Amino acid sequence: GAVVSQHPSRVICKSGTSVKIECRSLDFQATTMFWYRQFPKKSLMLMATSNEGSKATYEQGVEKDKFLINHASLTLSTLTVTSAHPEDSSFYICSARPMGSGANVLTFGAGSRLTVL
Amino acid sequence: KNEVEQSPQNLTAQEGEFITINCSYSVGISALHWLQQHPGGGIVSLFMLSSGKKKHGRLIATINIQEKHSSLHITASHPRDSAVYICAVSFLDSNYQLIWGAGTKLIIKP
Numbered sequence: 001g002a003v004v005s006q007h008p009s010r011v012i013c014k015s016g017t018s019v020k021i022e023c024r025s026l027d028f029q030a031t032t033m034f035w036y037r038q039f040p041k042k043s044l045m046l047m048a049t050s051n052e053g054s055k056a057t058y059e060q061g062v063e064k065d066k067f068l069i070n071h072a073s074l075t076l077s078t079l080t081v082t083s084a085h086p087e088d089s090s091f092y093i094c095s096a097r098p099m100g101s102g103a104n105v106l107t108f109g110a111g112s113r114l115t116v117l
Numbered sequence: 118k119n120e121v122e123q124s125p126q127n128l129t130a131q132e133g134e135f136i137t138i139n140c141s142y143s144v145g146i147s148a149l150h151w152l153q154q155h156p157g158g159g160i161v162s163l164f165m166l167s168s169g170k171k172k173h174g175r176l177i178a179t180i181n182i183q184e185k186h187s188s189l190h191i192t193a194s195h196p197r198d199s200a201v202y203i204c205a206v207s208f209l210d211s212n213y214q215l216i217w218g219a220g221t222k223l224i225i226k227p
Contacts, residue, residue, distance in 0.1 A: 009159070034215070044203070044217040093160055095215070106207075106215070108152065110159040 002028045004096050006109030013084050014117055021079045021112045023094030029074035030096035034106075035067075038091040047092075050077045074099065084116040121206050123218035131226055136191040138221045140204030143185070147207045150215070151178050151189045154201040163189070163202075194225045 003026040013019050023033055033050040048069050049057045056069035066088075068080040077096075081088050093111040120143040130136055140149065151163040164171050164178040166187060171178050175194075180187040191198055204218035 036215075036217075043219045044205070044215075046215065105165070106148075106150065106162075108160050108162045110161070111154075 002096075002098055002105075002107040004094065004107045004109040006094055006112050008112060009110060010113045010115075012115045012117060015085055017084055018080055018082045019084055019114060021081075021092055021094075021114070023077045023079070023096065023109050025075045025096045025098070025107070028096075028098040028107075030077075031074065031099045032097045033071060033077040034095045034097075035069060035077070035079050036093045036095070038093065038111075040090075044093060047079075081114065084114070086116045089114055089116045121204060121216045121218040123204050123221050125221060126219065127222045127224075129224045129226065130194055132195060134194050134225075136194050136198070136223065136225075138189045138202050138204075138223070140187045140189070140206075140218055141185060142187075142206045142208075142216075144208060146182075146185075149180055149187050149207075150205040151187075152203045152205060154203060154220070156200070191223075196225045196227050199224050 005024045005026055007022045011019055031052050035047045036044040037047050038044045046059050047062045050069045050071040052071045052074050058064045066082055071077040091111050091113050094109040095106045097106055122141045124139045149166045153161045153163050166178055166180045168182060175192045177190040189202055201220045201222050203220045205215040207215055
């Protein structure tokens, strides 16, 4: 079946540095990928929709200059947290919709836990 | 407004018990997902439903489109089933984006 790989699964960084998280579809092509964030003891929140070859669509309240999303190929989307701050510490998850599939079909990455010191 | 509600928020049961977690949503959907999140945070996709019922091992997921309700059942529960179970819904008017339930924290005691 379709598999989405997220990397790294855990990352610790210092304040002010940038961190890149990769979301890769391993055996399918994805025109659309979604990035979510989970705050402690809270539900997941959609951050942005990433479309291959075009700019990401960000949800209200999500800073696009802070959370850079690049969907450069049909198998890879990246989320870069720039100038990381401790409040950016969170669990980030991506999902991907296979090209040509129905709208319902989504495959989830296992998630990436970011800790900013 | 597109909303997803899960119940219960927390559930503790003894090993072997039959577990039911519920998910209700507000308007028409294109799909409903059940996911499992382990203490380390890792997400596992369990089911995707748009109608009827699906079964995988000891897990069963059902959806009633008319009632706008889905249930996740675990038969013969085991301590390794302890996790947070999350319902996520793709609404018809949402361009495939997901609205997430708050999750149900399940603890199975040996």
